[in-house]
Amino acid sequence: MDDRPVILLAGGDHADVVEQEFRARYDRDYRIELTHGQAACLDRARELVGEGEQITMVAAEHHLPDGTAIELLHQLPSVVATARRVSLVPFEYFNDSLDELRDAMTRRDLDTYVILPRGPRDEEFHTALIELLSEWGWSVGRPVVTVTDLVAEPGDRNAAAIRDLLERLGFPYRALTPDDEEAAEILETAGPGAELPVVSTFRGQALSAATPAAVTEAIYGGFDSIPDGVIADVAIIGAGPAGLATAVYAASEGLATVVLERDAIGGQAGSSSMIRNYLGFPRGISGMRLAQRSRIQASRFGARFFTGRPAARIEPGPPNEPEHQHLHVRGAQLCARTVVLATGVAYRRLGLPGVEDLVGAGVYYGAATSMAREMQDRDVYVVGGGNSAGQAAVHLAKFAGGVTILVRRASLAETMSDYLVREIEATPTIQVRTRTVVADGGGDAWLQWLRLENLETGESTKTSADGLFCLLGAEPDCSWLPEGVALDERGFVLTGRDVPRDAWVDGQPPASLETTVPGVFAVGDVRAGSMKRVASASGEGASVLPLVHAHLARLRAEEFGA
Structure with a gap:
């Protein structure tokens, strides 16, 4: 055969x-x-x-x-x-x-x-x-050569989250059930009493009761492996396009560079099935591939990545180390001379109990490209009017029987790039319902139905649904930042001339991408006023380096002067 x-x-x-x-x-x-x-x-x-x-x-x-x-x-x-x-x-x-x-x-x-x-x-x-x-x-295809194995029962939601992580990282893997012959050796390596899901990594580990965070730590190295006494020239928090660009340029210029990422390297952009308007890629590039290449590029210049745990707080160094910032994650600490915030944003939640109960069982926040194959010939809904939602809909349409985009606004053109609007219009299996929101949803162990509400007429209709992918816009997570970092009314980080005047020093605002804390910068989607585009985030990641160099030069001058 x-x-x-x-x-x-x-x-x-x-x-x-x-x-x-x-x-x-x-x-x-x-x-x-x-x-x-x-x-x-x-x-x-x-x-x-x-x-x-x-x-x-x-x-x-x-x-x-x-x-x-x-x-x-x-x-x-x-x-x-x-x-x-x-x-x-x-x-x-x-x-x-x-x-x-x-x-x-x-x-x-x-x-x-x-x-x-x-x-x-x-x-x-x-x-x-x-x-x-x-x-x-x-x-579309299944990998022939794999580097990671995942053993789980069918329908395991935690396993689905791990699969999505591996897809976003570009790690080819096998998904096995406990009854598969190939799974026996993996379960034996994990030891007696191993709990599913079990993940066998290319490093020879077998993780019992695996979680996405544990898997990504096992792949890239955990925070516990940060050597004592290390002081980074620049610590980058977040490994989306902005953080990766900062890492590439910082490491290539000889700075000791560390990148901290709580989730998958690549951020939200890493889940995009195809980015067609990124400079230099006339045939487009998937978010996974862009993130993968950027990580490899930064690593080859010497940047070190630590993943799997969120940053918990930033504190100034003690009196004998005033030039340092101390970054804390659960169980670990890192010292850095400068910090670049590149944490991006998270998708807003629908907040509907019937829908939230089914996250991972037909309901997904983000593009969840790993689940597209599971939507073969099914009815799928995508919530959101941005580019990420458009890219997800086009990708899902290659598998699903039908894809419906739900947007609050009167048209997609208000928030989506023209090339994507035209692509959606040219795809017969995609329909768009404007001025429509999800009012409710539910199902028995898997999403089965949604209730949709028309915002203009108030009319409510119940429809069958097998998949719901929510890409609802941006919310920053800046609650963990120190009080000294000024935020706007929506919680985005203020930089440069946008910071309150009472935070200016000697009548001068901070540098263009600098926050109200000297030596702490913000780039990409987390920054107030940013464009929320992959290319602009990458540009800010590159643009922050002269400011980092200037701050490091001031620290050296102060040390020399002392």
Whole structure:
């Protein structure tokens, strides 16, 4: 039996070149099948789906004997929504076809277009394909090579949270039940009396009664491993885009850099299925991949990551160490000369008892990309009108029977990027209900129904629902910060000229990203007035470094002067 996923080709005049190029690179891991023309490709796709085969990609010559690649790829989602769609354009037709291809991309009729290779070693061509295959393997396919094993009973909510964590971290894993043969050795390693879920990590540990926090500590190293007496030049609290950018630039400039993260490295952005408007990634990049690459980049420059516990408080150093800030987490302490707050924001809760009781059982806060596969042919609702909600809806639509976006406002365009609005409009399985909120919900051990309320008419309707993904906007968690850090009325950290004038020193405000506590800075979504976008958060993370350097220089000058 050949269990390789299928790459389906639709050839025209260059069919031989197309087939040769794909077989030369991908024949070991994928089953390459060549068809001729639009109708034959669609028929074969239907046959493969009917046989239970996985189609990872459909690549079609731009001109086919009975149509075009765009016409074919437009129809493909009705047959298989998860396959990646590529138009292969001969070089001689590229200029004349460019406007048509751009329009098709805008309508989301295809994932990308590439020029057919004109000679050997066309790595640009294959880079485009490999990126799509990698993204498919993460979001749709199951990993063949894994580094982590999870043993749990079906329906275990804690196990579902661990799965979501591993997906966001980009760690390939196996999900096993206690009855699986492969689970016996893992449970034996965990020892007698081990409690499920059990997680076996690549470090050889077997964690009993595992939690997401315990798993992430086991992967990256816990706070208990922080060496005594270490003084960081910069301690970054939060490892979303802003914190990761700060870590990359701080470590690359030779500063002793430590990053503290309570949850998954990548923050909320790490759960985004596809970010299409981030500079330098014309085909888009998943939040997981962006976070993974950023972490690796920062680590290679020397930044150290400690995860799994939230920061509890920040205190000034004792009189003999006035230049230090002491950061406390449960059971550990770290000294740092400067602190960068990059804790981001959390999604607001619905606060409905019937819904809250089902968190992890059909109800999720955030994109929860790991659960998208579980929503196959089900009715799914997404609450929220921001980019994260739009990205989640588009991703879920590849699996679910139908996706409904619920927003309080009159239109998505008020809060969502135009490219995502157009993508949603072009996806037939997504509908949008404006001026609508969730008023109630419930189910027996799993979400089964929602009650929706129209804010204009007051009308209430009950509907069946299998999944609810809530991406309800931003709430900062700054309650643990010292009183000296000024916040705005919504709880975001004030910096620079936005801080109250009575906190200015000698008539001068703090530096642009500095808080009311000297040496403590804030970047990204936690900062009042920030744009709440991945790119702007990354920019602030880079921009804070000159301010950090300036503060460190003042500390050195004071020490030298003393």
